[in-house]
Structures are given as structure tokens and as C-alpha cells.
Amino acid sequence: FPGAKNCEPLSELMFGKCDILIPAACENSTHTGNSGKVQAMFAQVVAEAAINPADEKFLLTRGNCLIIPDMCANSGGVTVSFFDLPVNRNLASHGRLTFKYERDTNEHLLKSVEDSISKSLNQKV
Incomplete structure (x- = not known):
């Protein structure tokens, strides 16, 4: 669509500025090494353990990211x-x-x- 940009490498796509992040492909999508790069306002966890507990706590204490647990989403x-x-x-x-x-x-x-x-x-x- 007009104004769209390529994202290379693709692994960096989840760290772009966005409203909702849905890590659904695999577990541990976010981890201690990359959770600080998440810019989403909401994270809806769909994959099992896509966000580990330590990183979930980090994102919540940051104060600008609401996490919808997989139990609710699924x-x-x-x-x-x-x-x-x-x-x-x-x-x-x-x-x-x-x-x-x-x-x-x-x-x-x-x-x-x-x-x-x-x-x-x-x-x-």
C-alpha cells in the first residue's frame, strides 16, 4: 500500500513503533536481550510463552505497555x-x-x- 516500507532484517519488524504487538509465531519472541526495544502500547500474547515472565514484568513496569495474556487471547x-x-x-x-x-x-x-x-x-x- 502507499507509504509502506520494507523492513530488513525481518526479525526487527516486531520492534517498530506500533500500537499492538502480537507475538504469535514462536515462544520466547521477546527475551532479556530485546524486550527493551519493544515500542508497542499493547502486546497480545498468542504463542505459548511468547514473552517470558521477566520480560513481561519489565514491559509492565515501563508503564506504557499493556499485556493481554495468552489465557485471555486464546x-x-x-x-x-x-x-x-x-x-x-x-x-x-x-x-x-x-x-x-x-x-x-x-x-x-x-x-x-x-x-x-x-x-x-x-x-x-
């Missing part, structure tokens, strides 16, 4: 895996998994409406 994948597990074990579709929940929700809603009408009319519906 929680969507864990949620999807939760739904995949029963599907893979029982060969059930997602619709089958949600059917009982929707049926129970509708029954509770109907019961709530019946109770409200009964109270307002002072008689059992």
Missing part, C-alpha cells in the same frame, strides 16, 4: 473446543447440542409469563 479457541468435544465423541451436531437448552429456556419463559398473568388476574392460568 479463550475463544478453548470455547470452540468445548463444543467440538461432544460433537466428535457422540457425532452430534451443534443444533442437537443447543436443542435441549432452547427447549428448557422456552419452558422457563412460558412458566414466567403464566406466573405473571396468574398474579395479575389473581387466578391460576
Whole structure:
């Protein structure tokens, strides 16, 4: 795109001035030797242990970098895996998994409406 620049060597790309750094390729992307060069305002850790604990502490105490831990960043994948597990074990579709929940929700809603009408009319519906 217009105004884009080549970054050589590519390993220096993560140390450029940016809003969000997402070290996702490999663990220990940042380490004691290079964490001082990180200029990002946010770091969203996606790879396992992309930022080691000592460097995480360094970036946080610097005061201008917020780190979003991999546990938060990867929680969507864990949620999807939760739904995949029963599907893979029982060969059930997602619709089958949600059917009982929707049926129970509708029954509770109907019961709530019946109770409200009964109270307002002072008689059992």
C-alpha cells in the first residue's frame, strides 16, 4: 500500500513503533536481550510463552505497555473446543447440542409469563 516500507532484517519488524504487538509465531519472541526495544502500547500474547515472565514484568513496569495474556487471547479457541468435544465423541451436531437448552429456556419463559398473568388476574392460568 502507499507509504509502506520494507523492513530488513525481518526479525526487527516486531520492534517498530506500533500500537499492538502480537507475538504469535514462536515462544520466547521477546527475551532479556530485546524486550527493551519493544515500542508497542499493547502486546497480545498468542504463542505459548511468547514473552517470558521477566520480560513481561519489565514491559509492565515501563508503564506504557499493556499485556493481554495468552489465557485471555486464546479463550475463544478453548470455547470452540468445548463444543467440538461432544460433537466428535457422540457425532452430534451443534443444533442437537443447543436443542435441549432452547427447549428448557422456552419452558422457563412460558412458566414466567403464566406466573405473571396468574398474579395479575389473581387466578391460576
